[in-house]
Amino acid sequence: MSEALVLIERRGRVGLLTLNRPKALNALNDALMDELGAALLAFEADPDVGAMVITGSEKAFAAGADIGAMKDWSYADVYGSDFITRNWETLRRIRKPVIAAVAGYALGGGCELAMMCDILVAGDNARFGQPEIKLGIIPGAGGTQRLPRAVGKAKAMDLVLTGRLMDAAEAERSGLVSRVVSADKVLDEAIELATVIASMSLPSVMMAKEAVNRAYESPLSEGLLFERRQFHALFATEDQKEGMEAFMTKRTPQFKHR
Ligand code: CO8
Numbered sequence: 001m002s003e004a005l006v007l008i009e010r011r012g013r014v015g016l017l018t019l020n021r022p023k024a025l026n027a028l029n030d031a032l033m034d035e036l037g038a039a040l041l042a043f044e045a046d047p048d049v050g051a052m053v054i055t056g057s058e059k060a061f062a063a064g065a066d067i068g069a070m071k072d073w074s075y076a077d078v079y080g081s082d083f084i085t086r087n088w089e090t091l092r093r094i095r096k097p098v099i100a101a102v103a104g105y106a107l108g109g110g111c112e113l114a115m116m117c118d119i120l121v122a123g124d125n126a127r128f129g130q131p132e133i134k135l136g137i138i139p140g141a142g143g144t145q146r147l148p149r150a151v152g153k154a155k156a157m158d159l160v161l162t163g164r165l166m167d168a169a170e171a172e173r174s175g176l177v178s179r180v181v182s183a184d185k186v187l188d189e190a191i192e193l194a195t196v197i198a199s200m201s202l203p204s205v206m207m208a209k210e211a212v213n214r215a216y217e218s219p220l221s222e223g224l225l226f227e228r229r230q231f232h233a234l235f236a237t238e239d240q241k242e243g244m245e246a247f248m249t250k251r252t253p254q255f256k257h258r
Pocket of ligand 1: 065
């Protein structure tokens with residue numbers, strides 16, 4: 001049997017997915033993306049999982065879509081294939097938080113995959129970039145849209161038009177990643193972060209994620225209204241009573257819906 005392209009593990013309440021095409025620096029193809037999509041959906045449905053982490057190797061999170069698979073394609077081939085992107089919407093549908101633990105290269109589709117995640121934690125050896133311009137193409141899985149939202153137009157243009165790579169320090173300064181740690185600690189850091197999130201009440205975690213994402217997809221007035229209604233809705237949960245009661249009586253909350 002051929003080796004899995006995505007390794008699936010549980011670390012407590014955290015679902016861990018490791019991209020596993022090390023010889024090709026985790027270049028993304030349909031087989032890998034199909035495994036990733038199926039694993040994400042399985043963790044989404046698993047009541048014992050409260051958050052997920054996607055990671056790669058210490059050398060590469062993912063060095064992009066598989067160039068070898070695409071190189072001879074015609075317009076009709078690439079249009080018809082939905083290459084690697086058919087599972088992009090799967091990731092967008094996941095309501096539990098997903099953290100990208102990025103060491104090494106996150107390029108092209110690999111950078112786009114990391115940007116689909118809710119939080120990026122980077123190793124100090126991480127390199128982010130959209131080098132498609134050097135191949136005579138442009139990003140095709142969200143790079144021209146999500147990168148400017150994360151780092152602003154000037155830096156996104158700089159990266160997309162030159163194809164240069166950005167190191168972890170620049171990525172943190174620009175707001176693309178939330179934390180930088182040494183490369184050998186990136187997975188531990190991401191799992192620790194995911195474990196904290198997974199200890200919270202799941203309805204409030206999912207609503208918080210939904211509300212933050214609204215900030216990117218709706219006018220401020222709509223986003224604020226959405227947030228306010230979600231805030232109100234959480235008062236219908238037992239966990240709101242438990243969280244506030246625990247605060248008042250100075251004890252740790254025991255959330256029921258995790
Ligand atoms: N695709 C296929 N194979 C790759 C890729 C890739 N993206 N990246 C690396 N590999 C392979 C290499 O070919 C090599 O294989 P082999 O050992 O068989 O020769 C192996 O991985 C190791 O790579 P290198 O020897 O090149 O390692 P280096 O350490 O010298 O360099 C780099 C590392 C800088 C990361 C280099 O490999 C590189 O530049 N890779 C390509 C990066 C790139 O251009 N990425 C963008 C690809 S296009 C894309 O992602 C579009 C996404 C949108 C899809 C939407 C479709 C609708």
